[in-house]
Amino acid sequence: MVEMSTGTTNLVRTLDSVDFLKMDRRTFMKVVGTIGASAFLATYKTEIVDALELAETKLIWLHGSECTGCSESLLNGGNPDIVQALTKLNVNLAFHETVCMQQGIWNDGKLVNTAELNSEILLEELYKEGNYFLVVEGSIPNGPDGSGRYLVIGNKTFKDTLGEAAKNATAVIAVGTCAAYGGITSANSDVAKDTDYRGVAFAKNDKTKGMLQELGIEKPVVNIPGCPAHPDWVLLTLGAVILGKLKLEDLPAALDEYGRPKVFYPPDHTVHENCPRRGYYDRGEFDTEVGGEKCLWKLGCKAPYAHADCGIRRWNGSVSMCTQAGGPCINCVDPGWPDSSRPLYVEREDIGIAGANIDTIAKVAVGAAAVAAGVHAVRRMGKGE
Ligand code: SF4
Ligand code: SF4
Structure with a gap:
């Protein structure tokens, strides 16, 4: 801040x-x-x-x-x-x-x-x-x-x-x-x-x-x-x-394809990239209960999909934002919202990578950080980015 x-x-x-x-x-x-x-x-x-x-x-x-x-x-x-x-x-x-x-x-x-x-x-x-x-x-x-x-x-x-x-x-x-x-x-x-x-x-x-x-x-x-x-x-x-x-x-x-000013809703940038909890995500450290300080991915955070500048601009006079205050981002700026973010507080990609559960993969080899990066990559492939 x-x-x-x-x-x-x-x-x-x-x-x-x-x-x-x-x-x-x-x-x-x-x-x-x-x-x-x-x-x-x-x-x-x-x-x-x-x-x-x-x-x-x-x-x-x-x-x-x-x-x-x-x-x-x-x-x-x-x-x-x-x-x-x-x-x-x-x-x-x-x-x-x-x-x-x-x-x-x-x-x-x-x-x-x-x-x-x-x-x-x-x-x-x-x-x-x-x-x-x-x-x-x-x-x-x-x-x-x-x-x-x-x-x-x-x-x-x-x-x-x-x-x-x-x-x-x-x-x-x-x-x-x-x-x-x-x-x-x-x-x-x-x-x-x-x-x-x-x-x-x-x-x-x-x-x-x-x-x-x-x-x-x-x-x-x-x-x-x-x-x-x-x-x-x-x-x-x-x-x-x-x-x-x-x-x-x-x-x-x-404007982007959904009529939003690109300057506030950048097509090549997501809320996740400037989240104050991003360091935890990169290290694969996730909260599984509300009230913690780690990444909210497993609590259903949808910020890696959210094209908005909340992470930079912040809210309430630049004091805070959803993830900073402990609430997973629900991608409220998405054209398909709320259905596109449902279920709101459930991890989206718990089906894992190539059929394996990400927790299993983490135990086996690549480490939590790589898993997080892999999940991200799969998400991008899924969205055709
Ligand atoms: S997944 Fe959510 S809580 Fe975790 S780093 Fe990204 S924006 Fe922050
Ligand atoms: S839920 Fe909406 S306001 Fe909150 S961080 Fe996500 S896009 Fe921004």
């Missing part, structure tokens, strides 16, 4: 002398990927204010089927807090159900009152004005039978609300694994076919079945999965888009 903080501080000092407006997209995204939202906003405060003097960016933030954990994560991001971040980026959070005061007012079955008191009227006015980014948190049920009626708010299905909001949006940012891929709401179950939960542009890892495709709407979409999404991933992506450093036409190069 100390090392990381010192490294980041030095980097920020170096960046102080760099004109970020002249940085090309690639350099900018590298910088954004390395430092946290707080350092980013502090370092570029003057330039951001200059660049944004004329431009206010409107955000409409909608909630589908979800727990509001991603909004909580963002609101808990105290460094900077959400108000400071949005103020610096000149963002007008025009609509957000959890933090706005507006609420639907009904009288004898009819909507009454003005936009100040009525969320539906406010939303319609915002749609008409256009020129906004749409943030979606939560998944969208398509069921039953394509009606979307498993989620109705104010007598309107969320499927229809998303369609109306997306039509005039400049781009859509799907925050959290539910909005990106369906997440926990789309987990395999007896009712999954009936509820038919979708992400904005994907249904699990299928990009032909996102809700926008279902509605016949084409829009640029950025996915920021995570359960919840990291505040830095959200704020820095918004910052990059708003400042024009991540242009919509650049998205294909900046």
Whole structure:
């Protein structure tokens, strides 16, 4: 932690002398990927204010089927807090159900009152004005039978609300694994076919079945999965888009095959590589009960599959992360999550290598470290990496 903080501080000092407006997209995204939202906003405060003097960016933030954990994560991001971040980026959070005061007012079955008191009227006015980014948190049920009626708010299905909001949006940012891929709401179950939960542009890892495709709407979409999404991933992506450093036409190069910014979800890097318990893994020393200090692989850690920068960025103001706090990574950023990580707290590769149990192999010859490396290799072969 100390090392990381010192490294980041030095980097920020170096960046102080760099004109970020002249940085090309690639350099900018590298910088954004390395430092946290707080350092980013502090370092570029003057330039951001200059660049944004004329431009206010409107955000409409909608909630589908979800727990509001991603909004909580963002609101808990105290460094900077959400108000400071949005103020610096000149963002007008025009609509957000959890933090706005507006609420639907009904009288004898009819909507009454003005936009100040009525969320539906406010939303319609915002749609008409256009020129906004749409943030979606939560998944969208398509069921039953394509009606979307498993989620109705104010007598309107969320499927229809998303369609109306997306039509005039400049781009859509799907925050959290539910909005990106369906997440926990789309987990395999007896009712999954009936509820038919979708992400904005994907249904699990299928990009032909996102809700926008279902509605016949084409829009640029950025996915920021995570359960919840990291505040830095959200704020820095918004910052990059708003400042024009991540242009919509650049998205294909900046995003991976699942629509995630590669800078935060690196295709060639996993959480495992920077885990504070990695030394134990390499020595083949594993915890078999929770509460220990060794590698959590045998307790079902899925970090060797998880493409995210949690190990470098850490959470809660860079203080800790799942494995550091003793919880095996469940690869919450994966398009197939949670099914792709099930069973959550069970070692995945206990079938061993070439039919032999890894514990047996360890006793016979190669030693635990080599076994760990072999398991890793088998995993990579299995995933075609
Ligand atoms: S398997 Fe999990 S706990 Fe073990 S080193 Fe990798 S990330 Fe850390
Ligand atoms: S460490 Fe794993 S489970 Fe934890 S936030 Fe990162 S990807 Fe998700």
